[in-house]
Amino acid sequence: MATAGKVIKCRAAVAWEPSAPLMMEEIEVAPPQEGEIRIKVVATGVCHTDLYHLFEGKNKQGFPTVLGHEGAGVVESVGPGVTDFKPGDKVIPLFISQCGECRFCKCPKTNLCDRNWTSNNHNIMSDPITRLTCRGQPILQFMGTSTFSEYTVMNQIAVAKIHDDAPLDRVCLLGCGIATGYGAAVNTAGVTPGSVCAVFGLGAVGLAAVMGCKNAGASRIFAVDINEKKFEKAKIFGATDFLNPKAYNKPISEVLAEMTNGGVDFSLECVGNTEVMRSALESCVKGWGVSVMVGWTDVKDFSARPIQLISGKTWKGSLFGGFKSKDSVPKLVKDYMSGKIKLDEFITHNMSLEQVNDAINLMKTGECIRSILNISK
């Protein structure tokens, strides 16, 4: 590659400050250093966590940044010491690393690698180290990734090599939303055959959770959203019942309890709202109900009455669906290619990188499931 070892100048959408539109800029992407890989990004989804950082978290220390963490691309060049990747390999950047050596990677109970940005930098949602600069300033790599850019640099512990025939403009969704919702159901909740489930929030994450419940053999899946336009899609992924909490003059947990003889076996919160997290817990049956927080928020405390847990319910959280990233993403790509999981049905819009602010608005107004930004060929 003619670009190997050199700084690459390319286009990226930079978030200079909270709550402001992203700006198309020319950025510089440094060559990969020891153990690093420079990736040409081909396509990326837009996830609500990008919007969270921009409009809800709004931590000033987390800017300027290049958002985007649901991408797929091709290796452009590799740094010293990289032996498992070569230019041309198809890859998915991972916002959760898997070094394979830390005590968390060695433990089968978790996917939280200790070398990830999440270890110390929840507030800025980035590692302070970045390979991106613009107008002489370092630009943070959001969630360690930055896929709203033509190129990015990742440590090899946070890159999954995937099948050569994988369509990058679809499998990019496995870099976040779909793996997250699907895994939250099959791994974290551990949905069992014949069970009754409820999924709160029917964006891509929630719909993927519905798909997970269905694939795990749930007999009844309640799809809960305040936007009824989402119900049609939820049906495609296997939901059997549809509830709009705004249509009832009592709490949705009471409605569900009446419809299910006491509550659901499993509930998944895929909104990022602490009130909905509470409601999802309250919707579970006593004795064995399990509720999983999947929605992302870190600006508010959550609360619930202790009796909810004293009565035998379990409240859990899930990051990236509990999947050990490097091991699991290539398998999920194969599951898509063999028809075991759906991806195409999540995609409602195809756009260019220049249209990123339009894609953000579509999500803000609830008009999309996933918009794919096609970044390069």
Ligand code: NAD
């Ligand atoms: P989205 O915006 O596409 O979907 C959210 C859905 O929630 C929308 O359909 C909306 O109508 C619905 N909703 C809003 N308020 C509601 C309410 N009070 N009751 C019921 N439904 C309500 O978002 P997404 O991309 O699917 O992401 C969902 C959440 O998952 C976000 O919080 C995101 O940050 C989070 N997330 C978490 C992880 C993780 O690893 N834990 C990974 C990715 C995304």
Ligand code: ZN
């Ligand atoms: Zn995401």
